Structures are given as structure tokens and as C-alpha cells.
Amino acid sequence: MKTIIEPFRIKAVEPIRMTTRPERLDRLREAGYNVFRLRSEDVLIDLLTDSGTSAMSAEQWAGIMRGDEAYAGSRSFYRLESRVRELFGFKHVIPTHQGRAAERILFSTVCRPGHVVPNNTHFDTTRANIEARGAQAVDLPTPRSQRRQEPLPFKGDMDVAALERLIGEVGPDRIPICMITVTNNSGGGQPVSMANIRAIAEVCRRHEIPFYIDACRFAENAYLIKLNEEGYGDRSVESIAREMFSYADGCTFSAKKDGLANIGGFLATNDDRLAEQEKDLLILTEGFPTYGGLAGRDLEAIAIGLEEVVHEDYLEYRLASVRYLGEHIAQEGVPIIQPPGGHAVYVDAGALLPHVPPLELPGQSLVAELFVEGGIRGVEIGSVMFGRRDPETGEETAAPMELVRLTIPRRVYTQSHIDYVIEVILEVFRRRESIGGFRITHQSPVLRHFTARFEPLYDFGGTG
Numbered sequence: 001m002k003t004i005i006e007p008f009r010i011k012a013v014e015p016i017r018m019t020t021r022p023e024r025l026d027r028l029r030e031a032g033y034n035v036f037r038l039r040s041e042d043v044l045i046d047l048l049t050d051s052g053t054s055a056m057s058a059e060q061w062a063g064i065m066r067g068d069e070a071y072a073g074s075r076s077f078y079r080l081e082s083r084v085r086e087l088f089g090f091k092h093v094i095p096t097h098q099g100r101a102a103e104r105i106l107f108s109t110v111c112r113p114g115h116v117v118p119n120n121t122h123f124d125t126t127r128a129n130i131e132a133r134g135a136q137a138v139d140l141p142t143p144r145s146q147r148r149q150e151p152l153p154f155k156g157d158m159d160v161a162a163l164e165r166l167i168g169e170v171g172p173d174r175i176p177i178c179m180i181t182v183t184n185n186s187g188g189g190q191p192v193s194m195a196n197i198r199a200i201a202e203v204c205r206r207h208e209i210p211f212y213i214d215a216c217r218f219a220e221n222a223y224l225i226k227l228n229e230e231g232y233g234d235r236s237v238e239s240i241a242r243e244m245f246s247y248a249d250g251c252t253f254s255a256k257k258d259g260l261a262n263i264g265g266f267l268a269t270n271d272d273r274l275a276e277q278e279k280d281l282l283i284l285t286e287g288f289p290t291y292g293g294l295a296g297r298d299l300e301a302i303a304i305g306l307e308e309v310v311h312e313d314y315l316e317y318r319l320a321s322v323r324y325l326g327e328h329i330a331q332e333g334v335p336i337i338q339p340p341g342g343h344a345v346y347v348d349a350g351a352l353l354p355h356v357p358p359l360e361l362p363g364q365s366l367v368a369e370l371f372v373e374g375g376i377r378g379v380e381i382g383s384v385m386f387g388r389r390d391p392e393t394g395e396e397t398a399a400p401m402e403l404v405r406l407t408i409p410r411r412v413y414t415q416s417h418i419d420y421v422i423e424v425i426l427e428v429f430r431r432r433e434s435i436g437g438f439r440i441t442h443q444s445p446v447l448r449h450f451t452a453r454f455e456p457l458y459d460f461g462g463t464g
């Protein structure tokens, strides 16, 4: 059969509240034009993130009832630990309330001022946690990632030659850790090849630099290796994932993505001494090492999610639904990062609105227009999120790309929801020449995109 169906039936439904265009315009104005400041009840289709938004399975909900809430030695922790050891292969599993807590504990333990941490592309919380330690976060994406509209495989790879150069320039002693993010969320959700993971691991081993994987979307990455990398077509996703992790010394993981859970994460490592230091810090700020700030039921849901996420009928449907959105808008001329990513479609707002300069935030314009047009909430990944403001001069520097990410939550929306999204995007695309820019009127010094307020520099909403 040609049609790839959702490999599940729907057992519980959550109503969507219908809204009108004038209502959405009012809500967006009240929110300072920042979609992070909207109430979710005012959003029709929420593509802000795939993080913590998954629908859990009947088995996971049953696991919620089975969760062992013991403060110490919870059965649910051991179930999670055993699944992580089986799939990821790391010796120590340290649960945390979400991915950034794992990052904070890891970087607080290994980073100091003057250190440099390379990655293919750091996610915003990863970068912020490194910088909070006084260290420098360096992105080393493959040059192929710049060929945005060419559907090349594995554009999430790291530039291995650039990694060698960086190590030569700063010296291995200043690099406490090297990371790779799979899939590369801030670089268009593109996968990383096994060959690249192997090559980075080899460079790191030669220079005695610990190699970590930001594993949030490991299953989507493993499935894309199966589909597109020679030699992996006949392998199971589980065995591909195991091979990916076998090259690493540890990982950070947000269970809100490929854990198919609504909260949770962990830090894993093979290093006994480091694990001890990390657990000490965990006790100080997160909780005892067999719960790490989570309820026992959450640990249980993650353990089950880590079983379900490697099922290939699920991954086939998951990747197909993202591809469906990407292909339908691209064939009408909407510029997207090609190929569509594992968890999201990244619209190239800079190319869609070439008349809006990067410092007038074309991604912010597109996000605001999609919300007013059809109640769709996407997220800007451009100069709002990654641009910089000089605290002294107030001068702004633009990000390298102006993207809007339309992120598909796992097992939540059906094909007709996606058809509606396509219709709304095409409507905004048709009137793109009338769309202008925005400016920031209020911002905080770190992670400003979450709370910033904006003002349109054009007749936004057509009301003069």
C-alpha cells in the first residue's frame, strides 16, 4: 500500500478550541507578538515544539499507575536504568527533570572559564549552560549544511576537519568535552551519519577528549541512518542506536523527545569518578539519584517510551508525516531546508521574505503571520533566538540563518491537521510581498526569545 497510516487508534481526545482571525490578532498583540507568551487554549495547531508534547500510549498510562514512588531505590528507576543500559550501553544513568538539567550538571562538573566545547550545532540551552560556566560553545556544522535547499543526506554532520583545526588552535587541554547533537535540531533537524560519529569519536580518542552525544532524537537519527546510509538498511533501529552510542563516553538526553514522555531526562556516562561528582551535584539541586527530580511514574513512562520509540512502524509514520508537510509546501515554492528534518520542517524565512533584512527579524514576521492566519504556532530559529545584542553599544548581530521551525509533536496530529497547516502556510506565502519586519521592544540578557516583546514595522494584520 502507498498510504502510510498512523500506526495507532485514538483512545482519548483533547478538544481544540476554534478561534477567529480578529481574536487571534488581539491575543497576539496582548502577548507582545511573542508566541511563547500565548495561552495554549488560543492556539489551534501547536507546532512550537516536539518537546514534552507527545501523546503517551495506553501502555505508558498503565505504567503511570505502576510507578514506584519510593524516595530511594524505586523499582521504576531500575526499570529505566536497565532499559538505558540495554539501548544506550552506558554504565551510569543519572535521571534529571529534563535535558537542560543534565546539561547543567555535566557542564558544571567538567567546564571552567577558558574552556571550549565544540558541537555540530549547540541547542540554545546547551550553549547557555556552557556559557554560564564561562566557557565558549563553538558550532562546527558541515559546510554541506549551507546548501540549504539541496536534499543532501546527513547535513547534520560535524565538520571533522574544523574539529581538528580547533583542537590544534586551542589545544586539547582546553576542550573538556566534544558533543554531537542527533538529530541536529538547531541545524535544520538534519541527521548525523554513523560515519561522522565514528570519525569524531576517533579524533576525540586520539586527543583524549571525552565524546558525548546530545541524544534527544536518537531514534529518528538511527532510522534516517537505516534509510540513507550504506550498510544499515537491514539492521534494526535498536542495533543502529546501540552502535551510535558505542562510540561515545556518555550522553545527555531529554526524554521529552524520543523518550515519548511529557517530562524527564538523564545524563549517562561510563566514567565512575565523574558519575560520583555528578550525583553529588544532583542531590544538591535535583534529588536523590534514583529519582533525580522526577516522580517514579515519570521514570516508568520513559522506560516504556524507550521501548516504543524504536518500533519501525512508528518511525516510518513519524518521518512520513514530517516529509508530507515539507514536500507539499516545497512543491508550491515555499523555501524549506531540504530534506525535511526528522522532527520538523524548517521554513527558510530569510529566503521567503528576502525584502525583510535579518535585523528586521523575518522569522518573527512569519511566525506572527502564521498565528494570525490560522492559529498555527511555530517558532523562530534565527536572529531572535541566536542573534546577539552588545550590552554596551546595543548593537545587534544577526544569526547565520533566519528559520521558522514547524515542529510535529509525536503521535498527536492526524493528516487532516497537517493538510490544514499546509493550507495556512500557502495562504501566507501568496501574500508574502505585503509582509514586513519586526523590532524587539523588550528583551532579557539570556535566552531572550522566550520572553521578548516585539512591535511590527508594517501594517500587521491589515488594520492600519
Ligand SMILES: Cc1ncc(COP(=O)(O)O)c(C=O)c1O
Pocket: 051, 098, 099, 100, 101, 123, 125, 126, 181, 185, 186, 214, 216, 254, 255, 256, 264, 265
Ligand atoms: C537538541 C536539544 N538538546 C537539549 C534540549 C533541552 O532539553 P529540555 O527541553 O528537556 O531541557 C533540547 C530541547 O528542545 C534539544 O532539542
